Amino acid sequence: MKSRLLATTTVIALMTSACTTMEDTEMASLPQTVEYNPTIPQATSIFAELSPLYMHAPQFDQIADGEWQGIIEEAIAIQLAEMDAIASNPNAPDMGNTLVAMERSGQVFSRSYGAFSQIVGANINDTIAATDEALAPQIAAMNDSIYLNADLFARVKTIYDNRAAMAMTPEDAMLLETVYAQFVHRGAELGAEPQAELRQINERLSSLSSQISQAITTGQNEAAILVDTREELAGLSDGQITSAAAAATEAGHDGKFMLSVSNTTGVPTLAQLHNRDVRERLHNASVNRNQSGETSTLPMVREAIALRNRRAQLFGEPTHANWQMYDRMVSDPALAIGFMTDMVPALRATQEREAAVLQARIEQDGEDFQLAPWDWEYYAGIVRQERYALDNEEIKQYFVVDRVLEDGVFYMAGELYGLTFEKRSDIPTYHPDVSVYTVFHDGEAIALFYFDPMSRPSKRGGAWMSNFVEQSHLLGLRPVVTNTQNIAPPAPGEPALATWDDVGTMFHEFGHALHGIFADQQYPSISGTNTARDWVEFPSQFHENFAAVPEVLQRYARHHETGEVIPDELIEAIDRSSKFNQGHGFGEVIAASLLDMEWHSLDPSQPAPTDVMAFEGEALERIGLRSDLVPPRYRTPYFRHIFEHGYDAGYYAYTWTEMLHHDAYSYVEANGGMTREMGDRIVSTFLGQGHSKTYEQMFRDFTGRDPRVEPLLQARGLMAEGE
Incomplete structure (x- = not known):
């Protein structure tokens, strides 16, 4: 067994002069400490110590699929032992032996689960899926054991109740506020009986989350349609048709063509297919997935909603949304709903x-x-x-994926922030599609960046950023971050080309990456992207704006055959058309956001709806948009964000942060644009601040004002310039 000192013992420094003495009674009144060296189980897996690779990158090549469950179960046991040791410390609680000790704990779990969760999302197979399902309730039980540990909460509460008399840095104070709120939110103040029920609810919800996610991925793959003839694919490019033929052959349908659906309701190829019957089949396959058969999520959705409502009841909250939004920039569900419904008439x-x-x-x-x-x-x-003379297929020819990244995204990061990137070949990855770069800031290596751009059957839909290593000065760690996308793979021998939407997503996800790369916090739990749902999407959406800056666009937008820079007329067409089709583009997002709030604003004292699709139909009718023509971006059965990603009562965050980013970018435009001086201001006010300050303060620090909705409405074409 390896012993590890978890807590920083209190040290009383007695400042005395040569002629000063201290009476015995005064000495007796000082807090006394005892030596405390609890024994913690020693990890045996490859994650027992920091990885020997550069910046402690995960050793993906050293772990077999069947080993992950044992690795993480061991890490869970160690995390629980560490927390129990903190709770049992005989010394009086203080920041060092409680809050800081908690921040030091769980490193084996963080290292292993950060790597495993990325494989679950980006390279799943039957073994990984079974492991994920087995681990989900164990992780929920671990979290409950921590947050429902009465002795541990008593220590946190003692510090919190005496905070006014304590000398703390602003980051110390934010850590204390955040941890205390988390304990209360997770049930630390509930009685024994409701806590026992809460544990059961949380374990079951975690299992449902894993099962729903896997069913959504399978349902998306199985929703692909087969087309018999090439003629029925008129409108698609030769490369797309070749890819469709290859997909059909791989699935055992040689001589046919397979069209896949996307993670969203809308399927990009619907904009190209001339054949109306094929369009109808493809659309219906998308909107009706996960409603029947083995991939149906409906029973699980019903159960998840009922359990969330019961949990809200345990806490005495009027809705699940009220319980869930406790730590948001917008903490009142009525404000989030009103923010969106005010835009519905226009x-x-x-x-x-x-x-x-x-x-x-x-x-x-x-x-x-x-x-x-x-x-x-x-x-x-x-x-x-x-x-607008805008042909999306023509535009796509100018966006080679690697060039968009290296000559566009990286160029923007260099001009704004002084970042440079060096591709590496010595870091093992979890899939051959993944590239790794060292990130330098003014010549100093500060992070590792992984990029996984192409879609594949083993990857869930959508795009995301995650951390393999969280930045922390306390732990001496620099960030190792990853961006994952689902760009359609090219036909054999062809270059990988991105749509304009893909380009926007690359800049978006890299905004998340920058939020992690520039993290500069003492404590990992409030470092980088560890912020509220309705703030974390702000830095990412903010960076989408730079994709269309002419200086940036002309660097990366070059024809894949001729090398010709994208013509000015195409750039102008993109700009002119940006407000066109907002009824669809914005309508599907607002419909999904309000649908999320409909599900999570139910009265928990009443039975949850038993007919999921009937409730959805009634909810969309109440919302009042033309959902018969523009369905929500995600229908309930495949709304992964709100059943796995933690965006329940939080999908509004994309629109809320869109408001923030349009207003913030208007400040950039009015104050010199894309300069190093502007980049330094961005980093020092919000991009490098993690959750060390309140969200309102960070926004005011950057713009000098509270956020305004008008730039969003103007950008979306819902309000004229100057109105």
């Missing part, structure tokens, strides 16, 4: 206006059918091209 009017335009374009072709959801993006593409 957005509904935009949808009606755009639908009329598309219907007129259908009739212009001599067709007599009514606009349907599978027609919207196709005819929007035609109108976009006619009005």
